[in-house]
Amino acid sequence: MKFLSKLLLAAMALAPSLPTTFSATLQQVTNYGHNPGNVEMWYYIPDCIKNSVSGRPVVIALHYCQGTAHNMYAGAHDGPSFREMADKYGFVVLYPNSLNDPGNCWDVFSQKSLTRNGNWEPQSIINQVQYAVNTWNVDASKVFAIGLSSGAMMVNVLAALYPDKIAGGAVYAGAPFGCFAGNGYWNNACAEGHIIKTPQQWGDMVRNAYAYGSQRPKLQLLHNTPDEILHYNNMEEQIKQWTNVHGYSTTPNAVSYGSPTSAWTRRTYGDRLQGLTSTQYTHIFPIPADDTIAYFGIHQNAPTACTKPTPTGTAVPTSTYTSRVKKWDQCGGLQYNGPHLCEDGLTCQYVDPYYWQCKEPVTP
Template identity: 45%
Template sequence: MPPTRRRPLRTLSAALVAVLVPLLAALTLTAPPAAARADAVPAATLTEVTGFGENPSNLQMYVYVPAGVAEHPAVVVAVHYCTGSGPAMYSGTEWASLADSHGFVVIYPSVTRASKCFDVSSPQALRRGGGSDPVGIKSMIDWVVRTYDADTSRIYATGISSGAMMTNVLLGDYPDVFAAGAAFSGVPFGCFATTDGSEWNSACSGGTVIRTPQQWGDLARAAYPGYTGPRPRMQLWHGTADDTLRYPNFGEEIKQWTNVLGVSQTPAVTDSPQSGWTRTRYGATGDRAPVEAISLQGVGHNLYTWGMASRALTFFGLDGSTGPGPDPQPGACRVQATTNAWNTGLTGSITITNTGTSTLTGWQLGFTLPAGQTITGGWGATYSPTSGAVTAVNASYNGTLAPGANVTIGYQATHTGNSSAPTGFTLNGSACTAG
């Protein structure tokens, strides 16, 4: 047998280098070193970023990165008012100074269209990935996440007037992106909807668009059909004397976000943190309740003043406070509830879906009946008490609920005028997504 020929060492080395060099080059391109990420924009300086990604409505992106940016920073998107701009939002609010103190990154989107108002009305803006301004803002967030290895579980939106309306839109379009929002003088998601190309909806701005909580919740959920994961918390601010986006919009926002988050419309606590302010919290009593609403007596549309961003920061959980964490968010269950009413009676139907990964053996569904409703009988569960905060306990034949499975229960009730479906659903103590 002839001897085996051995490949020269230099040939093997050259082959190895030929393989490794492209691989190392690819790794360098896709994962820049930390020092390069930190120098992407000048520190502690408002900087415009171009070429950040898909941007169908030609928004400008401004970003502020503090000198002490955290290793995996949170991100706050601060959205300006009509006639404003990203630089105006930077200079007119304290978000940059708060970023200096807490190490997060601030994105300031800026409109280039003549009105300087954000698109919160077109069909494209009111659905996930539909186009227009929300898509451009999502691209800005993606740029910051890539560039600074930002914490995707701590991304927040806030805005004033047109920016407050966009905050509502962003949380509806991208519930999987945002952890919470704070809207200063806004309107509910979908309230400003138009189909004629107009940016303005006079019925909504005048406070005459009134819907049920379920209808408002359905509008927000329709922006991302099929989504059943956690929903972002919402903080709402409004002045009672607002003559631009009138005060009834505040109540409609509360209806919408309590429904979206599956919590009762009855406040868990009401207080006055400052003279002339009434603060209501829904679903919990702490600083990070699912919904927090602050009404300012006698204050007009331009309600934002220095110091309010700090309160939003506390609601977001970015101020370093050692208080209790956020209350459990929906995600393990989904509930759909409907009613069919006549005169002073109604029947209610509730479908419970286990969206978790574990089988439930025995379940208890908590919910809140609207005022004036009293259960007189039911099927599929036992109900106690018969009004107010009710608990439905499974029957002997439907107590096992596998992942993805559902069960429908029902009841008959009397009512004194309000025949709406119940709200505030919890399954074995965990909040459920409604709808």
């Protein structure tokens, strides 16, 4: 329960207030068809494609525990939100909203959630995608999923169960598919990094969930070594799982330091798998949304009506703040709007819900 309590506090620290100045707004579909998992459907269509949504990509944005569709719409941390990315590049964002757990976590543990067409949350999410395809004629071959924490684990579930529906995913501080399997929303053994398997064992879990003879989704995995909620071991176990599924070596074929920003090291295992690691953050970190969108390839061919950023490849700054927070200074918390990136050798750590502070990292 110690880890679960920390998770709820971390979720409070990253929950932003909802902006109210956008022309296009968050909308709800109250009846999108078969909804066995009791999942709400919210969506955002930018003004720049409201009359030309046909053929545009889709990004599914999955919230964290204690988070909601509205939180994901508003944006998390101090990186650009996927709503902002949609405004730049012209795609639809779906914001599924979980209603089944009092803590708003996704079910990534039950047999029905780990089974294709298991009449639960993953199937409802996929049915939302199908609604978007049928209603707006979006590009069914360009559907991507991103998620934070619990939402990150749901990205792995969707990638494993619906590789024919999901083209790619970004897993921000998650755990392998099947790692949380059990009887409840929280799994201490997995969260604390005690579930260790061989690449073959992890890969078999994906293949046994859904035998798929074609190309699996491309994935970008991000995790911080001092993560106090989901131990960093979960990053390496995910690498084992997805390298095995894709047929890659667990040794990266390229390593880029300072990519996409100085805080990160990018390991590339093949054209369908990347792992990004940082020592600068804990469970909370600025989301490099621009880099993820570039990895998905949906930054290209944006409609001329959309606002395009200056081309910079994938090395795009992910924060509006350039200063680094000094030791003992504030770096996060409820209603905090300043920078989150600490100086070298420090990490942003919880003190209370309103105050996170740059300190020397504590070994998990």
